[in-house]
Amino acid sequence: MTESYGISRRELLGRSGTVAAVAATVPLAVADTAPARATTGEVGVRMTVNGSVTPLTVDPRETLLDVLRERLHLTGTKKGCDRGQCGACTVHVDGERVVSCLTLAATLGGSRVTTIEGLARGDRLHPLQQAFIDHDGFQCGFCTSGQIMSAAAVLADGRARTDDEVREQMSGNLCRCGAYPGIVAAIQQARKEAS
Amino acid sequence: MREFRFERPGTVADAVRRPAPGTAFLAGGTTLVDLMKLEVMTPARVLDINRLPLRGIDQTRDGLRIGALERMRDVAAHDLVRRRYPMLAQALEASASGQLRNMASIGGNLLQRTRCGYFRDVSVPCNKRAPGSGCPAIEGENRMHAVLGASDACVATHPSDLAVALVALDATVRLRSRAGTRDVALRDFHLLPGTTPEREHDLRPGELVTDVIVPDLGWASRSVYVKIRDRQSYEFALASAAVAVRRDGDTIAEARVAVGGMGTRPWRLPAVEAALAGRPAAEASYTAAAEHATDGVRPLRHNAFKPALMRRTLVRALLELERIR
Amino acid sequence: MSVSPIGRETARVDGPLKVTGRAPYAADYHPDGLVHGHLVLATVGRGTLRAMDVTRAEAAPGVIAVYTPFQPVRLINTFQGFGAENYVPLQDTTVRFRGQIIGLVVAGTFEQARDAAALITADYAGTPPRTSLADAGPGRSQDIVQVLAPGVASIDDVLRAGPVTITTTVTQPAQHHVAMEPHATTATWEDDQLTVYSGAQMPQRSAPAIAAGLGIDPAKVRLICRYTGGGFGGRSPAWNEAKLCAAAARALGRPLKVVLSREQVFTTVGHRPAVRQTVRLAAQADGRLLALAHDSDAEYPAAGGWPLIPAQHTSGVLYRTPNLRLDQRLVTLDTPSTWAMRAPGEAPGSFALETALDELAARTGVDPVELRLRNYATQHPVEGRPFSSKHLDQCYRLGATRFGWDRRPARPRSRTDGDWLIGMGMSTAAYPTDREAATVRVRFHDNGRVSVASGTSDLGTGAWTVLAVAGADTLGLPVEVIVPELGDSALPPGGVGAVGSAVTANTMPAVRAAGRAAIGTLLRAAVENPRSPFHGLDPADVSYRQGRLHSGRRSMGFDELLRAIGTPALDAIGATDPAQDSPYAFHSFGAHFCEVRVHRLTAEIRVNRFTSVFDVGTVINARTARSQFIGGIIWGIGHALLEADPIEPDGRYAAATMADYLVPVNADIPDIDVHWLGYPDPHISESGARGLGELGTVASAAAVGNAVYNATGIRVHDLPITLDKLL
Ligand SMILES: Cc1cc2nc3c(=O)[nH]c(=O)nc-3n(C[C@H](O)[C@H](O)[C@H](O)COP(=O)(O)OP(=O)(O)OC[C@H]3O[C@@H](n4cnc5c(N)ncnc54)[C@H](O)[C@@H]3O)c2cc1C
Ligand code: SF4
Ligand code: FES
Ligand code: FES
DSSP, rough: OOOGOOOOOHHHHHTTTSOSSSSSOOOOOOEEEEEOOSSSOOOEEEEETTEEEEEEEEOOOHHHHHIIIIIITTTTTSSOOOOSSSSEEEEEEEEEEEEGSSSSSGTTTTTTOGGGGGBBBBTTTTHHHHHHHTTOSSSSOTTHHHHHHHHHHHHHHHHOOHHHHHHHHTEEEETTTOOOOHHHHHHHHHHHHHH | OOOOOOEOOHHHHHHHHHOOOTTEEESSSSSHHHHHTTTTTOEEEEEEEESSOOOOOOEEEEEEEEEEBBBHHHHOOHHHHHHHHHEEEEHHHHHSOOOHHHHHHHHHHHHHHOOTTTTTTTTOOOOOTTSSOOOOOTSSSTSOOOOSSSSOOOOOOOOOOHHHHHTTTTEEEEEEETTTEEEHHHHBOOOOOOOOTTTTTTOOOEEEEEEEEEEEGGGGSSEEEEEEOSSSSSSSOEEEEEEEEEEETTEEEEEEEEEEEBSSEEEEEHHHHHHHTBBBBSSSHHHHHHGGGGTTOOOOOTTHHHHHHHHHHHHHHHHHHHOOO | OSSOTTTTTOHHHHHHHHHTTTTTOGGGGOOTEEEEEEEOOOOOOSEEEEEEEHHHHHTTTTTTEEBTTTOOOOOOOOOOOOOSSOOTTTTSSSEOOOOOOEEEEEESSHHHHHHTTTTTTEEEOOOOOOOOOOTTTTOEOOOEEOOTTTTTTTTHHHHHHHHEEEEEEEEEEBOOOOSHHHHHHHHEEEEEEEEEEESSHHHHHHHHHHHHHHSSSSEEEEOOOSSSSSSSSSSSSOOOOHHHHHHHHHHHHHHHEEEOOHHHHHHHOOOOOOEEEEEEEEEESOOEEEEEEEEEEEEEEOOOOOOTTTTTTTTTTBBOOOOOOEEEEEEEEEEEOOOOSSSSSSSHHHHHHHHHHHHHHHHHHHHHHHHHTBBSSSHHHHHHHOBSSOHHHHHHHHHHHHTTGGOOOOSSSSSETEEEEEEEEEEEEEOOOOOOOOEEEEEEETOOEEEEEEEEOOOOSSSHHHHHHHHHHHOOOOGGGGGOOOOOTOOSSSOSOOTTTHHHHHHHHHHHHHHHHHHHHHHHHHHTTSSTTTTSSSSGOOOOETTTTEEEEEEEHHHHHHHHOSSEEEEEEEEEOOOOSSSSEEEEEEEEEEEEEEEEETTOEEEEEEEEEEEEEEOBBBBHHHHHHHHHHHHHHHHHHHBBBOBBBBOBBBSTTTTTTTOGGGGGGOOEEEEEEEOOOOOTTTTTTTOTTTTTGGSSSHHHHHHOOOOOOOOOBBOOOOOGOOO
């Protein structure tokens, strides 16, 4: 069924489809501490992405966001601004929400990264994902991965309880479609389910 | 982004050993990476200092010590900070976003660069970014710019909320270089633009901020930080005020007052503090004292409202303080 | 399955993909051999490029190609008098505005392309651009609409005579769509066949537009935009960046992806024009209108853009008045191309009109709701046609009750809550519904699924789900069985463009037509195919109900039939005709009510609550409709309080980032109470649905502004209404 909503692996990955769409481990390069290669030196990092150990050699200029999207093909994390100004790129590093566009991949050796692709358990949606559907907490869906990752951290943190507190905590995630009321309702539903 | 060498020193001594020009320390990266992408900052060498042991929030003989690499979020959430310096926690929580507060460090926060749109856009001149090229903000879009401490070379505000609260509290930054350790009062740490707006602080090449020290001030447990902005959240201040008051019955005995969004650096207002001392804790006193806030202001075309906003923000902050039991 | 899903709460069928990050947007495709492009934009406001130095960029690591006007990739200008851009990039050295595309760098990685682009320098012969609307005189009139009462020679006479007269001039600077997804194009060629992944509101128009720019047969271009991160008008044309990406991919013989940086979005893919408007009213002492004149001067870029007509569907529609004059003028400026932005004319126009009405209410002492009822129009004031179905009066009354309008202080600045001044305001929304031709394909599959395909697009509007709901309703099947298809120019021609709030209202009838036609095809196959158990029966004796074919006691599912006759799928196309001249005027309506608080000292403005009641005909999916309304209202809040991009004398936008161009954040938005009346429009189509996607955006800004006036006694005419204007 999902195929017919537009995911054709062939389209996404080209004819030979060399890269797994969802699996995190992509053998792009080698060691943990690769020495300089290009003029300024590439950096070896070994991070765990959605549970898979992922050794990479990165250009120091690469952000976590671009590594996820362009190299690991984990395109659920979105680039809305590339400047820390929108929240679309929110992921968890070592369990805390961050904007991946301002995180240099080279700094992440030994870190645990969780993206939207790593939130659901197999085919079972995470309660927040279901709550976003139930409350129509999105329209175009472009901000949604960031909203959900942000919301998961807000729930884990546990301090935001009232609607106003949730609104404030979620204000680092812009939604131009204006799904804010649905987002707040979804988070409150998930919070109540969890408690 | 220009290409650069990436290094991860393991000790403080390593980090400060080679103060080569063109070296930048990377903490949370929320200023540095952003400005490197825009090519406003173009270090040839980036030292990731996150492995350095510049952590911890603890009581010392000099006051509360906050390690420079402590994250904004952790400082805001810390029990000692919340109980003894509520204005610090409030200033931090009113800053940026939850994600950014998880990333950004205290040291980086004090060293963040101005949000002046011309500074951030390499296609236009800017004295701070390219000394001598000119300052388009003086005649341009300057609604967010400074009315205090500006010069003919630069009118950019210092954007940090935290720094405003720290200046009110007489905080000190502890610096470490090859030459050793020194403490500098935060009030003197940030520099006025004068004719050299590219020099923003008293930090020598290769020098590292290791700690921030907040002296004990018992009555700062009654303090507030009020931030005024167009949007309710996720925006820099149009105006902000950090205030603490020691009361003697219904009379103000002592006050600490600093404002943000107004000055080219975090702005302490001793004249307002003096005008408050000995007055009854009432709106009329606040209004009268706030008049002194705007001594020497130089408004620009689009920010003529700022002096009035600053006075009103101060009155509001003092009123909010009254409501705290 | 017998309960129709129409009007119920159907969860988005694309929801699971979107909440798991698996829905692919334009920049999410990675064809083999993909390379990355980065644009270079002009940094002067007007002039000629004398030279560009690309040597350092070409020598930078990973760089594959650099294109500029001095080393172009060929594109053809197909501009024919109307369109967003009247030029194509890199074909000449003219700089029309600051931020125009003057180069493209292609490299192996995103970082290499971006960083090489920064090494390019350009030498210009510049001339001062015209950028200030305020400094420009009145613009060129487009057609002037005028209705005068018998014996009136000039509306000015009535406007002067009164007894009550109001003149309201409002301004707003440029505003931007700021869709969350920056425009992105991934182009890949297979021989002479081009596939483009790029967000588009009208894929079946964008694909041929790209083909024309490349000078190739439109049949050779396929545009795919199944998931798009917002449109709001900013993705209705195919912009130059998409054409350039496709052309460079062809020249290089490699798949190419060009993603605009957020800053580049502000100048290369349209914005809502800056506009100055004046509304003049003459009324009797009881508020009844004697004359209404609405003039506008809107930014119109020399490089091409959207001709803004803010009065047409606002002042030209809303109130009964014996004298009416609309003069909508365009002012040529050297600014980036403008384009329609959500309720393009209606949002700015309604702010002007509904602010003026509020001033009239204040002047006459008539309650703002009562004032609107006194001037209620039952027929279109210009065209004279009756409205097809208008229950706006009920919107006012119901909205007033739900909101508690009776608690509004009649005197401004007379209610407080602690340190906050409280105020309430209201306004009226209207938005026209176009009746367009539409084509849909319904296909029965032997696996029990039915696909419903339309060449339209879903920008977040809910079209995926509407297709599923409409298909389920037409065929008497559960929604889960329907497989919608859209966002692909290769689908049957005739998809409704996702503009003008038109998709649902116009696609619904086509789904019905296609469903009926497909059932006909199924029945014919049932009686004609020798392997069918219904073979040889009189077609009139076989019927279709809820996915099954029946004749006498014989009954079988469509999938069983298809398997029996060995046919994997059977389909039919259904089409509706464009509207013939109708005796009716089709408009959706609504009433907004807003409460704000303004701090007595620091004047921050916060919206406390918002209630809106709409009259839109049949609502197909309550859940996505509500989201559209709420999203629209949030746009109105941004319009009123936050959104502005000042332009500088050199043509530079001063707020072209997501931190400086403020859109509302979560904390700015209170609970929003949205309600709609349930009157199907009897004249629009058998489904009774009019458009609703933009309606929430219309006049919601005025409700906020009117509430600010009620709270403070201060009327701000220059948007946005920021605290500095209230100190
Ligand atoms: C969208 C957005 C909104 C924001 N809103 C706010 C706001 O409302 N209020 C506010 O106060 N701030 C705001 N910020 C700024 C944010 O707080 C700062 O970017 C952050 O605090 C910087 O800390 P960092 O650790 O990320 O610094 P980095 O980016 O790592 O470093 C910043 C600078 O300090 C230097 N540096 C860092 N640590 C040290 C050290 N220990 N010793 C010597 N030099 C050092 C670096 O070399 C660099 O020059 C916002 C930022 C963004 C992106
Ligand atoms: S105000 Fe300062 S930072 Fe801004 S343009 Fe002028 S010199 Fe540069
Ligand atoms: S893309 Fe990272 S915050 Fe916008
Ligand atoms: S759902 Fe479109 S931006 Fe949030």
